[in-house]
Amino acid sequence: MAANDLSMTLRFYGAGGAFSRRYGTTCSGLTLPSGKQWLIDCGRQAPDQLYAAGVSWHEIAGQMMTHVHGDHTFGLEDFAFSRYYSADAKHGVESILGGGPRPKLVCHSAVRDELWETMRSAFRFAGTAHGGTSSQATLDTYFEIIEPQESLAPDRESWPAAERFEVDGLKLWTRDTLHVPEKPSTSLEIAVEGERVVRWSGDSTVHTELLIDLQERATIIFHDCTFTEYVGQVHGSFDALAALPEPLRRKIVLMHHEDDLEDNRERAEKAGFRIALPGHVYDLHTGQRRS
Ligand SMILES: [Zn+2]
Numbered sequence: 001m002a003a004n005d006l007s008m009t010l011r012f013y014g015a016g017g018a019f020s021r022r023y024g025t026t027c028s029g030l031t032l033p034s035g036k037q038w039l040i041d042c043g044r045q046a047p048d049q050l051y052a053a054g055v056s057w058h059e060i061a062g063q064m065m066t067h068v069h070g071d072h073t074f075g076l077e078d079f080a081f082s083r084y085y086s087a088d089a090k091h092g093v094e095s096i097l098g099g100g101p102r103p104k105l106v107c108h109s110a111v112r113d114e115l116w117e118t119m120r121s122a123f124r125f126a127g128t129a130h131g132g133t134s135s136q137a138t139l140d141t142y143f144e145i146i147e148p149q150e151s152l153a154p155d156r157e158s159w160p161a162a163e164r165f166e167v168d169g170l171k172l173w174t175r176d177t178l179h180v181p182e183k184p185s186t187s188l189e190i191a192v193e194g195e196r197v198v199r200w201s202g203d204s205t206v207h208t209e210l211l212i213d214l215q216e217r218a219t220i221i222f223h224d225c226t227f228t229e230y231v232g233q234v235h236g237s238f239d240a241l242a243a244l245p246e247p248l249r250r251k252i253v254l255m256h257h258e259d260d261l262e263d264n265r266e267r268a269e270k271a272g273f274r275i276a277l278p279g280h281v282y283d284l285h286t287g288q289r290r291s
């Protein structure tokens with residue numbers, strides 16, 4: 001099928017879990033119909049993953065963050081400082097310090113607070129255009145912070161159950177999910193056309209009801225998966241995913257898996273799941289893999 005220029009695609013730079021050495025920490029590139037590139041999460045290996053893929057930080061228009069854990073967040077300092085201090089002549093992008101644009105940042109407000117808490121020691125010192133250093137820098141020194149258009153009342157936590165954003169033609173909800181209890185962690189629901197959405201679970205346990213509710217509307221669902229079952233599960237249990245209805249399983253791409261993937265591939269594929277690997281590209285409108 002010919003590639004549809006108006007479609008959105010998602011490329012996995014890293015597809016592995018927190019301790020994966022084979023598949024890399026989480027970072028994916030979203031290419032919008034406008035050609036703009038956004039990132040979903042920016043794990044500790046993201047700087048090297050993007051370098052290996054030939055992608056410059058200066059080509060990135062915006063960043064979405066699901067939650068603050070190193071395998072999703074620790075590449076962000078490299079991103080921020082590269083953009084702040086360096087220009088990219090090849091892509092014609094000036095440094096932020098030299099007047100260039102800041103990448104946009106979309107995340108739930110509770111995640112943003114944790115992000116600042118985590119990055120503060122590195123981020124609060126920033127060079128100034130007149131030489132010297134300011135110790136008063138904030139997250140918006142490096143990123144153009146996008147504020148939510150709408151917030152849903154808190155549900156089981158003290159922060160909004162969901163926040164809605166619109167930017168660069170992107171329309172999405174960041175939704176509170178159950179990962180580590182009491183920690184702000186969110187999924188992303190990105191609109192593709194009309195009522196159709198793409199769901200990105202972030203790190204999350206399996207929310208069966210919510211997934212069944214998306215069975216018709218979702219073009220594709222990317223879900224955190226662990227093949228290790230344990231009490232107090234904080235990830236997407238494979239057994240819980242395998243218990244979902246088959247048509248739903250066929251829409252799910254397992255991601256954030258650990259290095260025991262090949263031991264489990266057969267049963268995962270038999271159950272109808274697809275499996276994300278670094279370099280895979282998905283068309284978010286058709287839900288099909290492009291390469
Ligand atoms: Zn993780």
Ligand SMILES: [Zn+2]
Nearest residue numbers: 067069179203
């Ligand atoms: Zn996590």
